[in-house]
Amino acid sequence: xxxxxxxxxITVKLPKKQYEALKKYAxxxxxxxxxxVRAFIQKGMxxxxxxEEIDFITTIIRQEITIAINGLSNRLAGLAxxxxxxxxxxxxxxxxxxxxxxxxxxxxTFREIEKKARQLAVEYMKMKLTxxxxxxxxGDGFEQDAERLRGGDTDVGSDL
Numbered sequence: 001x002x003x004x005x006x007x008x009x010i011t012v013k014l015p016k017k018q019y020e021a022l023k024k025y026a027x028x029x030x031x032x033x034x035x036x037v038r039a040f041i042q043k044g045m046x047x048x049x050x051x052e053e054i055d056f057i058t059t060i061i062r063q064e065i066t067i068a069i070n071g072l073s074n075r076l077a078g079l080a081x082x083x084x085x086x087x088x089x090x091x092x093x094x095x096x097x098x099x100x101x102x103x104x105x106x107x108x109t110f111r112e113i114e115k116k117a118r119q120l121a122v123e124y125m126k127m128k129l130t131x132x133x134x135x136x137x138x139g140d141g142f143e144q145d146a147e148r149l150r151g152g153d154t155d156v157g158s159d160l
Contacts, residue, residue: 012037 014022026036098113127135 022033022036026033029036031039095114124132124135
């Protein structure tokens, strides 16, 4: 037969209202007040232990998320840098090609074409994503913009 765990008696003083509430609660549960108090103490200790575990686990999760985000942000920064390099390379090679093909009857300087190209790029950057998608899918918009550059149209901007 299993022996009961050794117990130690303690005395706890409670305010009268708390004592009456505890007595009433014990009666509704058909348990002794001692059993109810032991259960409350055990539950309170479990909650404290659970809270400490949650804090520990939360700290670990935060650390893991930070590591993951830092890795991803470094990767995105690297990709953005590569994109910037490719964009600059494309920009300068396009300028070189245009400089060789410039029609001196339409433009007085290469600088004029380059300024108009930059203004078109700014217009493009101001567009909504859905408008950009339509522009890419139709192809007409790019042809019109290229014509604006080829023909030296004044509708690109009077300040150019």
